[in-house]
Amino acid sequence: MVDHRSALIARFGAPRRVSSEEAASLARLAAAPAVPRDAATVILLRDAPAGGGVEAYMIRRTVAMSFAGGMYAFPGGRVDPADSDEMLAWTGPPVDVVMPGLDRDPARARAVVCAAVRETFEECGVLLAAPPEAASDGTTPDGAAPASPAGAGTVAMFSADRQAMEDRRLTLADLLTRRSLALRADLLGAWTRWVAPELEPRRYDTRFFVAALPPGQQPGVASSEADGALWIRPAQALDQFYEGALAMLPPTVFTLAELAEFDDVAGVLAAAAARDLAPVMPRISVVDGLWRLLFPHLDREAVDR
Numbered sequence: 470m471v472d473h474r475s476a477l478i479a480r481f482g483a484p485r486r487v488s489s490e491e492a493a494s495l496a497r498l499a500a501a502p503a504v505p506r507d508a509a510t511v512i513l514l515r516d517a518p519a520g521g522g523v524e525a526y527m528i529r530r531t532v533a534m535s536f537a538g539g540m541y542a543f544p545g546g547r548v549d550p551a552d553s554d555e556m557l558a559w560t561g562p563p564v565d566v567v568m569p570g571l572d573r574d575p576a577r578a579r580a581v582v583c584a585a586v587r588e589t590f591e592e593c594g595v596l597l598a599a600p601p602e603a604a605s606d607g608t609t610p611d612g613a614a615p616a617s618p619a620g621a622g623t624v625a626m627f628s629a630d631r632q633a634m635e636d637r638r639l640t641l642a643d644l645l646t647r648r649s650l651a652l653r654a655d656l657l658g659a660w661t662r663w664v665a666p667e668l669e670p671r672r673y674d675t676r677f678f679v680a681a682l683p684p685g686q687q688p689g690v691a692s693s694e695a696d697g698a699l700w701i702r703p704a705q706a707l708d709q710f711y712e713g714a715l716a717m718l719p720p721t722v723f724t725l726a727e728l729a730e731f732d733d734v735a736g737v738l739a740a741a742a743a744r745d746l747a748p749v750m751p752r753i754s755v756v757d758g759l760w761r762l763l764f765p766h767l768d769r770e771a772v773d774r
Contacts (some may be wrong), residue, residue, distance in 0.1 A: 473726035502667035509585035510545025529697035552583035558651035594689030658741025703729035
């Protein structure tokens, strides 16, 4: 079996020389690091059609994007103030019961889950919600899955809701109310948490969630922030990353390496319940004009094994 973790630590940690201007910029960031903003991303999963593994849904961010432009990622984005709306419809167990390690502040944890659901809907049209009476897998009491998360609405109306949310003309709370739906924290599993290094000018504290593609739903056309999308086995994505065909940030690649070890979506979701959600924060080292990205947390785990 390929030791992806060691290979990725070595690849991302390869030193490179920095100019005097870049070194000065890094020194300024070291003196006053940016405060990381809360963010969330969702790894939509389905069992691979041929069996023996899972497929993850990924989008390619447009080159024009100021953050991670041109890179492949999972749907997601930063937490907005509206994600803290206490009137947003919820059903099932509370977040701090389903994901006790997500955050010490239950309100903050709830907002992060809201952001995860909202961003996934905005970016690919998949809505991780269910009727209030639905079971934890999103099915109704008679075992049937709703034909569409838009309820009785047409596909066109559902697409209009998505566009309205992307344009900030409609909130997630509004959408759930008008479609008689509610969020269920147990439709997602908290997988990992990455915080950008202190020497990054734009920093995010990102929680990664896993979720099974809901019955009856398929990702639609990618949002304006993406110019492509695909379903891909994690191992295949890693191969293409090594070949230079798929550009990805470290948290995305390390997460794919972990998911490549699972045979089915059920196994991933079961493993999520026992995941360590301690923040992983790489460190940027600049010594004698050489820049290196270090992974203290991951390096320590590799030594322990």
